[in-house]
Amino acid sequence: MGYRFGLDPPRRGDTARAAAQIAHRYGEYVMQTLFSANGNATSEVWAKWATLSAREFYDGEFVADHVDKLQFCFEKALAFPASLTYLALNCGTSYRRTWQHIRSNKVGFKVIWFISKGTLSISRSNGSSIIEKGQMGILDSDAPFHCKMTPGVDGMFESYQLAVPAYLFLAHLEGAEQVNNVFSLETPQGKVVQRMLHLLVKEGENLSRRTAKPLTESLLEALADCIDLKGLDISRRQSLVDKRLADIENYILMNLSDPDLCYNRVASNCGISPRYLCYVLKANNTSFSDLLWKNRLPRARDLLVAPGTRGYPIHEIAFMSGFKSAAHFSRMFKAAYGCPPREFRNAIEGSVSPTTVCEDDRGEQILRAA
Structure with missing residues (x-):
């Protein structure tokens, strides 16, 4: 008998332990452990994984096969x-994401799977594919799918997942999400992808945002070479509106720390009029404030607990994230995540207990002190 859970965002009032900030070492690779289990596969364990998976990826339905002793790690x-x-x-697990999930949780991510052990089977309306060891494939979160992870002959399934925001995917791999093909990582181009991926895995914890961005973009370009979009006869042309939105989002991301970042300045630096900027945003069902805060607040949240900045005073985190005052930062942070910045930091670092769950404005789970 397996376990079945809906990957819906947790509701306010649920309880959980603060996520431990543990660096786990695999050879030379040091990563942040988000979830681990070694023992009985209880419904509580699977429920915790379902909640975390919904936060890290997207909503859907999760099913796990029965296993006597579970070995599970997510970093x-x-x-x-x-x-x-x-x-x-x-153990074998599967996800199903339907139109109902997409309508209530349209995240826009494209997930690139790199399989190390076992297989990943994906079924979509435009076809099916099986990704095996040494191969990669692409999953679009904005289209229904069913995928199944199956352990290999040694009893383990292992993979790396690169969840790419829509604007970044559009800039480097437009159209690739339509492809059901499986791509080998053993080709000359695939081996370049492997080396770049391993660099990010090995050094990701030590990279600044300024360094991580071009390295990730280079990996995406290497993926484009490996996939050979031209050879697959996929158009990489972007509509003018899509190109403009990518320019707008890129400019905002590069200037998040500027407290004077505003509508007119973004329009001017993107070479468009404020009126056309408004048109582009409306055409994509978003607004300037949405683009600004959906990037500025997560950046502040990351800085609060990042190894290099977790000791910084709250007001410095505020200024580094583009807020003009610590008071404004605290108000916006609490409105988005349900708890003040200091309480959030203490809860994540595990120095305050017990904890309760609050949600941000997108329904994501955040832990705070009770």
Whole structure:
């Protein structure tokens, strides 16, 4: 008998322990452990994984096969500008994401899977594919799918996942999400991808955002070479509106620390009029404030607990994230995540207990002191 859970965002009032900030070492690779289990596969364990998976990826339905003794590890090597994670487990699991999930949780991520052990089977409306050891494939979170992770002959499934925001994917791999093909990492181009991926896994914890961004973009370009979009006859042309939105988001991301970042300045530096900027945002069902805060607040959240800045005073984190005052930062942070910055930092570092769950404005789970 397996376990089935819906990957819906947790509701306010649920309880959980603060996520331990543990660096786990695999050879030379040091990553942040987000989830681990070694023992009985209880419903509580699977429920915790379902909650974390929904936060790190997207909503959907999760099913796990029965296993007498569970071995499970989920770690993160990189958080910006894309999320790079590692997954290892010894039982079959599957996800199903439907139109209902997409309508209520349209995240826009494209997830690139790199399989180290076992297989990943993906079924979509436009076809199916099986990704095996030494291969990679792409999953679009904005289209329904069913995927199944199956352990290999040694009883383990292992993979790396690169969750790429839509604007970044569009700039380097437009159209690739439409492809059901499986791509080998043993070709000359694939080996370049492997080396770049391993660099990010190995050094991700030590990279500044300024360094991580071009390295990640280079990896995406190497992936484009490996996939050979031209050879697959996929158009890489972007509509003018899509190109403009990518320019706008890139400019905002590069200038998040500027407290005077405003509508007119972004329009001017992107070479468009404020009126056209408004049109581009409306065409993509977003607004300037949404783009600004959805990037500025997560950046502040990361800085609060990042190894290099976790000791910084709250007001310095505020100024580094583009806020003009610590008071304004605290108000916005609490409105988004349900707890003040200091309480959030204490809870994540595990120095305050017990903890309770609060949610941010996107329904993501955040732990805070009770």
